[in-house]
Ligand SMILES: Nc1nc(=O)c2c([nH]1)NC[C@@H]1CN(c3ccc(C(=O)N[C@@H](CCC(=O)O)C(=O)O)cc3)CN21
């Protein structure tokens with residue numbers, strides 16, 4: 653049971669008990685039915701990578717390699733071309749193809765258009781470490797005007813701070829699908845924690861704090877049974893570790909940990925083969941999570 657598992661169980665309880673049901677939702681399920689959610693607002697999670705916290709859920713298998721490959725697609729290749737993502741074996745975005753083989757002027761397209769990553773993050777951290785402008789903001793109105801089609805970015809902003817030998821990163825997410833994507837230890841946290849590790853390596857710092865803020869976090873109505881199953885799994889096998897986690901008594905050496913090849917220093921040379929996940933033994937079987945599209 654990781655810190656992320658504990659946060660996840662708390663988030664599920666919170667949404668099931670206090671979540672508000674939305675009205676006139678934008679997404680639909682694959683069969684065309686409106687995809688309603690129960691949501692809560694203003695959720696925050698924090699992990700200190702320098703203290704051995706890594707945000708990955710063990711209550712079901714998380715596709716951590718696919719999650720990291722999506723980061724390469726957006727920030728290294730600066731692309732919105734789904735073919736490139738598919739060639740890496742990742743199909744997360746296939747259902748959001750706007751009809752031209754892309755997901756619109758979004759994410760990688762936006763990074764490229766405004767040089768949001770190399771210039772504003774990588775170079776700026778190196779040139780002016782204590783600057784307070786290390787911001788990569790994917791929410792760009794011109795992109796939406798020039799291409800109205802396409803899901804608007806969800807995890808849309810990172811802010812980077814040098815703190816002595818550490819690099820900290822804050823991730824802002826306007827909308828989060830708790831179970832498959834935004835939840836504690838799920839794809840979004842795994843991939844952005846990996847991005848923090850890559851940027852820290854490139855700029856010569858140690859990965860420090862990773863803080864994730866989600867403004868509207870949801871459980872879709874067709875994922876409620878799966879949410880309950882995750883609570884059941886946590887209760888069944890891991891209840892005892894709750895107290896230990898609360899009191900910080902967990903042996904961090906036994907926790908899952910993402911390791912980045914120490915020989916690679918250039919962000920643009922890093923590949924998925926430079927990553928390995930140690931001590932990751934997720935509970936099975938995998939859950940099927942119907943998505944709102
Ligand atoms: N409603 C909704 N939820 C999302 O999470 C989401 C969207 N829409 N739209 C665009 C992207 C696509 N994202 C996705 C899409 C699929 C998975 C997914 O199927 N994950 C599986 C594992 C897949 C695999 O093994 O490669 C999982 O079980 O989490 C995760 C995130 C995140 N985004």
Ligand SMILES: O=c1ccn([C@H]2C[C@H](O)[C@@H](COP(=O)(O)O)O2)c(=O)[nH]1
Pocket residue numbers: 678679803804806807827828829830833834840870944
């Ligand atoms: O990285 C991602 C991408 C998407 N999501 C989720 C959050 C929402 O459930 C949908 C987007 O719907 P909106 O109506 O545009 O909010 O996708 C995510 O959690 N993480």
